[in-house]
Structures are given as structure tokens and as C-alpha cells.
Amino acid sequence: MNAKSSRPTPSRRAPAFSRLDADLVDDMVAANRTLARLGVLDAFGHVSVRDPRDPRRYLISRSIAPESVTAADILVLDLDSQTVDAKDDGVLLYRERFIHGEIYKARPDVNAVVHSHSPTVVPFTVTRATLRPLLHNAGFLGLGTPLFEIRKCVGDGTDLMILTPDLGKDLAKKLGKDAAVVLMRGHGDSVVGPSLPNAVFRAYYTEINARQQLAAITIGGPINFMTRAEAMTSNDAMLRASARPWALWRKQALAQR
Amino acid sequence: MNAKSSRPTPSRRAPAFSRLDADLVDDMVAANRTLARLGVLDAFGHVSVRDPRDPRRYLISRSIAPESVTAADILVLDLDSQTVDAKDDGVLLYRERFIHGEIYKARPDVNAVVHSHSPTVVPFTVTRATLRPLLHNAGFLGLGTPLFEIRKCVGDGTDLMILTPDLGKDLAKKLGKDAAVVLMRGHGDSVVGPSLPNAVFRAYYTEINARQQLAAITIGGPINFMTRAEAMTSNDAMLRASARPWALWRKQALAQR
């Protein structure tokens, strides 16, 4: 897979300093707070959205806890995960932002990324069980749940974090062309979607499916997972249905202000 | 089983545009919010009540997240799950509303229906364990917990949802004449009752019994479930006792306004 060759080639170039769309910035604030409230993000993790003005850029918060993100914290980075606005010089950036930039490079279909330490997903990253869709909302898991093992990329002794562009590229490669979720061993996951509401939806239902799969394992015996065909049909349906929870979550999150 | 032959034949016909009873509408708002707060409903699922003015109709919210339902969102549908009031033309309806309409057709004894993705019930829909009553509040589970497997009705490749009147009829048939709960594989359950407070009560204690059965399975060994006779006696007692939690839940839910 050549990440560079799949890099989007936008037809227009947005001015570097054009004002961010207020609704999109509110979406970002809402996504951060919602995923914190739902227990997917704790004091770590981050959310990004591809800049609709320029697909070679993305929006992400400066390095603070997701629950405390406000509109003033939203920055624009290029796909090398560097700031594009002089006013952001010296702002502290998430050290793992390369997750976002490299996935946007490799996956033109992806417009939003959530990286989290999703608490019930982590146990599935350190065992041999495969996270598979059993709840119809989580059909997107049928697109695959590849496991990124950092030891296979750079050997033993890392802190498991994606601190360089090369590690970001390796992670994007493991995610592949189809999957919506890449598991990260001992760390969490990165979830992608064609829109921010859908990526938030998928990050939440990845955690819920993991909880329900854990309970099904506890009950014992074979688990009646969704078939591939069911998963694909459900994924299509949920691309549309993500709008309903998003309307609620966004309203609740912004009402906190 | 012939669903049509059991269709209620009301003796009077309420005027289509008569004002909804304000207390009943408040009940509906309270039921939606309560089940969301108790973790039975998340951003999906829906609650309905048969219209006391006309048993060939039922009340349900327009298609929004249960937690955000207000009095203005409550609609009247006929048992074919179509709107009956011209003012509701063009309002977005729950796509799975046929669950409600077809159950009301098949079960004249049922006056309220809750459809949810009850989180600890789902694992029991994808394993071979039978959900059975062990907590005395959940004696109604002794009326049966049939499992609806959509693959057996319409084959592989669906999104598991009840999107047509025919699927609604199939689900109502699986529920049968006696059960209070029908499990839906990889999806959740639909819970019915003779009144809205009782259906809310049953939806909640189905989830609680599932959690406790999961814990009992974890402990191991044979489980001392309620006998059939105990379950029936408890069910009768709880038909009356549902009023106590309902008084609390309704007050709490409406105090949020």
C-alpha cells in the first residue's frame, strides 16, 4: 500500500487564515465532550475532522483533555500534522496527532478520526479474541478490526504511542483500505468515518459491542455474530441513522456551556 | 396463530383530531426519559401506548432520541402505523414503528410496548442461554422469552431491523399470546404490558434480571430460578406494584423540564 499515492488531490486551495465555520467548530466541541461523557474518551484521546475547505488539512484540539475542549482550542493542521496558522506557533499539540494526519493521507474516504483508550476495547487488544459485530448498530465492525502491534513495527521498548509520522503511516497501513476501526495493542483504538457524527457513532458502538461481546463470552458457548452480509447492510443503514443520536448528543454537549 | 382474528373491535370511534389527554402525554414523555436515564434505552428505541380513546390507534414519539422527547413530539398512529392526523404529514416516523402496530393488532391485552437495545439483554440474544426469571420483580419472564431470529423469516443480509409490516407481524407472532418479552437477535427486545407503567417496569427489570443472571453464570453451578408457579404469582403482584416505582420515575422525569 502506498499511502502517498492515495493522497487526496483537492481541486481548490482554501486561504490559510479563512475563518473556521462556527458550526463545524461546535461539532468538534460536541464530539469531544460527548465521547468523554459516554466513557469512550477519558482524560486522553482526541477527535479530528477533515477540513471541508481543504481536504489536505484537518481540525483538532490543542493538547488538552477532551472534556474541556472549547471552540478556542480548535486548530488547523496540515496532513503532516503541522500547524498552518502563524497564530498557533508554540501551541502545545497532541503528541500522537500523526494518527490523524497519516490516516487522512491514506484514506480519502475518511473525513473524521477518533483515537481513544476505549476501556472495554483495550482487553480485546491484548487477547486472541477477535472483536466482531454482534449488535446491529456495530455492523461496521464487519469491515474488519485489524490489530496494530507496535512491537512488530519498531520492536520492544516503546511507550506504545504513535509519536512519529512513520508510526502514523504504519498504523494507517494496518487500518487498510476498508476497515472502520484499527485496534492498538495495550492502548485502545482509532475509529474512522465518512463524517464526524458517524465516527463518533462508531467509536461509541465499538465500545458497546465490546461490552456485549465480553458478556456473551461470559455466558459461554458459540456466539451468533452478524454475518458479513448483515454487517454490510447494517453499516449502510447506520451511516444514515447516525444522525439521530448525534442530534441529541450535540444538543446536550453544547448545552453545558 | 391468526393475528387478524384477535384484532380488537372497539365499540366507539374517537374523533381523529380530539385533543390528547395531557396526563397521558406526560406519561409518554416520562416513560421515554425514564428508560433512557435507567440505561434501558440509549439514543435509539421507542415507547408506545395504545390510545385509550380508540384501541385501533396508538401514541408514539416522532423519530427522535427517547431522552429528548417532549409533549410536542407525541403522535397518533393507526395500527398500520400510519399517521391519522393531517398535521403530522411529513413528520419523520420511527422506521421500526411496525413493531408497535402489529403487536397491538395481535395482542388485545397489550396497551403499551417498549422496544429497546437493552444492553445486557443483547448478549442473551446471541448465545444459547435462556433468559429466565431469578429476581422476583422479573416473574413476568416466566411467561416466556421467545427469540426472534430474523434470518429464519427473511434470510441473511438484513440490517436486523423491523422495517416492514410483514416483519412486524412475524415479530408479533414470535411474541405469541402469552409472553411479555420477545428477544430480537443481535438487536434487543420488545416488552409489552397491560399498562404503560407496567411495560416500563418490565423493560427495566428485564435488563436487571439479565445482569443478575450474567453474574450468577459467572459464579457458576446450577441457578435456582423461580419456578413457574412463583413466576406467575410474582407477575400478578408486580402488575399492582409497578405503581410505586412509576410514581417516583414519572416525578423525576417531569421535574427535568
Place this chain on the structure above:
Amino acid sequence: MNAKSSRPTPSRRAPAFSRLDADLVDDMVAANRTLARLGVLDAFGHVSVRDPRDPRRYLISRSIAPESVTAADILVLDLDSQTVDAKDDGVLLYRERFIHGEIYKARPDVNAVVHSHSPTVVPFTVTRATLRPLLHNAGFLGLGTPLFEIRKCVGDGTDLMILTPDLGKDLAKKLGKDAAVVLMRGHGDSVVGPSLPNAVFRAYYTEINARQQLAAITIGGPINFMTRAEAMTSNDAMLRASARPWALWRKQALAQR
């Protein structure tokens, strides 16, 4: 065991209509709300305290959900669980109040009783595992955790509830002279203590110990429970230490008003 022979014989007789001590009534309100907030009580269950003015009486709420109890709801019952004040004629009483009255008759050392459907205790009432103390706060479990099986008393077909004085006597007999907790199959438990703060403390830590024992069972292998000697020493220590959480819980509960 003859419950009647152990009935306390108070030396003084309080006037039937003397005003209840306001602090004690606040204690009762706080105990109800606290146990609801801590998840020990849900919309069912009840708390009582022996009347310090007359040990042949006890205080308990009228039949409402514990979370909604206010000072005006607190009643005085005699040990036959009947109202003693003409003003309470016609007030709806908890149907299972005999749990309280009969335990006070049988156990002069007991001054407070909590009956709950403690959610993680229930699974231990339907399996063969014995609930035993592993957390030092729960040393009182070393006094025994007898299991009341209603089928052995009155046969099959009940709703598992303690609806008569005789069933209350049977339950008190199963509790015995020493135990702080009697488990009730498919129902929950009744927890007793020499004071209301201590009974609340014990009801809470019974639930916590059950959760931790469930986790220890999940981990597997032998469990290093407290020894009898450790349990007794800890029980003594916690009779005193109950005051610290109680100070916090009472303040929080009464601040809600």
C-alpha cells in the same frame, strides 16, 4: 428459638403521640436517599430504626420509593407492624414491613434494619457460592450469611415476599442470634445493626463485598477470605468507623432538599 421470649421489655412507655425527634427523622430520610444513591436500594426496599423512646416501636416510611422519602413520610409502627397513631389510619404501608417488626422482636440488640434488592447480592442467593468477607469493611459478614429459602417455609408458588407476620418470624429465625445479614433467595437481603449508621454501612458494604467476590471468582483460584478472627476484629472496628461515611452521606443526602 422463641422470638417472643426474646422480646425487649422496656422500662418506660413513651406517649403515643410524642413528637418524633427531628434529627432521627432526618437520619431516616438520609438513610433512604443514601442507599438509593449508592445503588443498594432501587425503587423498592425500606429502612427502619427502632424508636429510641420505646423499643417496642419502630420508624419506617410509608410505602413510597426510598429515594423520594421526606420527613413527612416517616411513621411509627409497633412490633406487630401496625400503626400506633390515629393520624396514620389509611396510610399505605409497606407490605413487607413484617421483616422489620419481627426482627426487632427477635433481636433486642438490633436497632436498625435495611431490606433491599441489593443487585450483586441477589446472584449469591440463587447459586451455591457463599457470600463471605474478603474486604475488611465487610468483616460483619463473618457473623454468617444464612440463606432464607421461602420454598422451605411455605412451599412453591409464592411471590417470594414477606407478606405475613409468620413469614417475618421465619425470616428472623433464619437470621438467627448473631448474623448481620440474611440473604433472601431471588429477592435480596435484610441487614441489621445496632444503629442506623451502622446498618446503612453494612448494607452498602454487603453489596461492595459481593461485587469484589464476584470479581475474585472471575479471576479464579482459591480466594484468601478474612479469617474468623479477622472478621470479628474488623466488625468491632467498623462499628466505630461507620461514623465517618455516615457524616458524609447524611450531609449529602440532606443537602438535596
Place this chain on the structure above:
Amino acid sequence: MNAKSSRPTPSRRAPAFSRLDADLVDDMVAANRTLARLGVLDAFGHVSVRDPRDPRRYLISRSIAPESVTAADILVLDLDSQTVDAKDDGVLLYRERFIHGEIYKARPDVNAVVHSHSPTVVPFTVTRATLRPLLHNAGFLGLGTPLFEIRKCVGDGTDLMILTPDLGKDLAKKLGKDAAVVLMRGHGDSVVGPSLPNAVFRAYYTEINARQQLAAITIGGPINFMTRAEAMTSNDAMLRASARPWALWRKQALAQR
């Protein structure tokens, strides 16, 4: 190991009555409330910080529930865990405060201590499973998780509590020179760090790692724990990264006032 020989020998002596730094006192209030809100501390447990003015002293609350700690409750004790200020004569002190004083004597590198009944850690103290790091935030567990078994120190029949200086010394000895966490059988743990934010961070992630290890055990099969090298690298990274959650937690905790 000779605890006394490693006692810090400060070069200056702060006046006994100098005013406490207001920010540090706020830190203490925030640490207590945060750990209570995160479910690490319940109504018991305590947090301390070494006095930056005099390493032979430490700050800790008087004996109240952590959730209710305010600035006025913070006291200064010497390393023998006695008050140093005449104004504190007669104030009720935590009975287990020797945990703190003796650890500060034995570990000059330690500047903060959290003692808790961390709910999912307790089951790991009564089973043979070893608590090991699987989540990258919990790399510090790779420094060891020794288990303090009080029966081996003073025999059977205690209430498991650290009520004397000698027991505090025994606990500090079991913690050893390197570990960040010492497990206490049937009781909880004591977690140490070079700073208060880091000790709070470690206490929280010890609980989170325990939950995730419990889930991994439920899933079954071998668990891919962090290697020693990964744990050490992560620990280093998290010494710095503790600042991000702390900024959020402190702000939230102090906003409650």
C-alpha cells in the same frame, strides 16, 4: 532494607507555623475530591503530599471522608505522623496515617501517597493473579506490585489496618525501593509518586488496569502484557503526561466549591 538509613536529611528547617501554600492546599482538596469522583476512594482512604517547605513533614486531611475535604481540613504532620502545630491538638487524625509517614521515611523519592480501597484492585489482593500492566498508561505497574499480607507480619486476628508505626514500616518495606504500588490483602493499595498529580494519576490507572485485566481474564487465553522495557518507557512518558488529566481534574474539583 533499613528504612531509617534512607530517611531524608533536609538542609533547611521551615518554621512550624508558616502559612501553607494556598495552591498546594488546593491541590490536596482537588486530589481528594477527584479520586472520590473517579471511584478510587469511597468514604475511606486518604491522600498526602510531602511538605515542599520541609521534607520531614507531610500534608494530609484530618479524619473525614475524602469527598468532603476542604482547605481548612488540611494538616501538617511530621514523619512520625504526629501533628506539628499546637492549633491541631485534639483534631481527629486518620488512624492509618502511618502508611504515609513511614513511606516518606523509607522513600526519599516519594512526594505523594494515596491509600485507597480501589474496588477492582481488592480482588487482585485475595487471589493468586498478579496485577500487571497491560494498558500503556499503567506502565508504572511494571515497577512491581508487591502484596502486603498482614498475617505474615503480625499474625491472624487483626482488622487488616495499618494502625501502628511498626505496621507502617512493614508496609513501606514491602513496597520496597522501586515499586509505585503496594497491594494490601483484603484492603486495597497504597500508591506513591514523585508528585501529587502523578500519584493521583497512578492511583486512577491502577484501578483502570485492574478492570481491564479482569476483562482480559474473562475473555480468556494468554494476555499480551507490556514488556518490562515498554513499561519503563511508558512510566517515563506518563511522569510527564500526568499533567494533562490533572489540569482537567483539578479544575473540575475546585469548580464544585
